[in-house]
Amino acid sequence: MREQLIQYVNLLFAGVADADEIKQEILQNTLDRYDDLMDQGKTPEAAYRLAISGIGDINEILSSATATDIPQATPQPQQNNVIGKLESIGSKALKACAIALYILCPIPVIVMAMIGMETLGLCGTLGMVAIATVMLVLSRGDNGSKQETTKNNTEAPETELKKSVRSLIGAIGFAVYMIVSFTTGAWHITWLIFPILGAVRGLVFAIMDLKENN
């Protein structure tokens, strides 16, 4: 019966990759139980049956062996840290590209204006702003979903700061718009200050985010 027990455990782990150590440990424990039951005077059949029922649901092990994250408030396995780092590098790269786009976004308007195609240039600029904003949102989404649960406390003061920066930029922008519009009288074009304002705000927030992460 002991031989059959070994065969049973071998079959249990047949076809499971990288299960050698698991199998050896489970097998040894099961054999220990079998021997113990035999010492207690159980029949080989009864000991075999009890030893097998003592193994329990093997899927429990197999699913935990493949799962990388353990739902516990304990130090994370290293693999997770690596993934986390890669993700944070990715989100930093996204932010950096977004900042570059914000800085470069006036170029289409200026260049296209030189050859008399202002509308096309404006479309280019707005397009660049749109892409940069999407990148910012994506880069925040990466961090957000993972860290929101743990970082709620540190998040609060940051949003406060951002709120005041946002209103400051808004106020200054509006003042600039009024001053420029009244002094130049070029109302048909001065509204462009607002999209530019949006770009500036995105730029400032992205820089703040980068500093925060460092």
Place this chain on the structure above:
Amino acid sequence: MSIAGDLIRGHTDAIILARLLRSDSYGYEINKMISNLSSGRFELKEATLYTAFKRLEEAGFIASYWGSSGAGARRRYYAITPAGKEACHQLMLEWKETKEIMDQLLITEE
């Protein structure tokens, strides 16, 4: 028993850590101790035990090494780490509190 078993299973980590706090041990020996201490009323399945070992090891609460017994069988022994000792005491405190609260909540006499 099955209901009590489910309740106890929620404390598998604490039970294992408490066993290892006394001495290094291996799977069946730990399960045997659990069985004896509960007068045969509670026992863990191998799968549950193994999953708990893995979880505790990854958390850095226990460490394992291969050792051989007299009969020549290779066994995986587990030892508690300093972090595990701390976690064990924490879990014991939590259990003490849970027990106190439950005792109070289940009082039926005025």
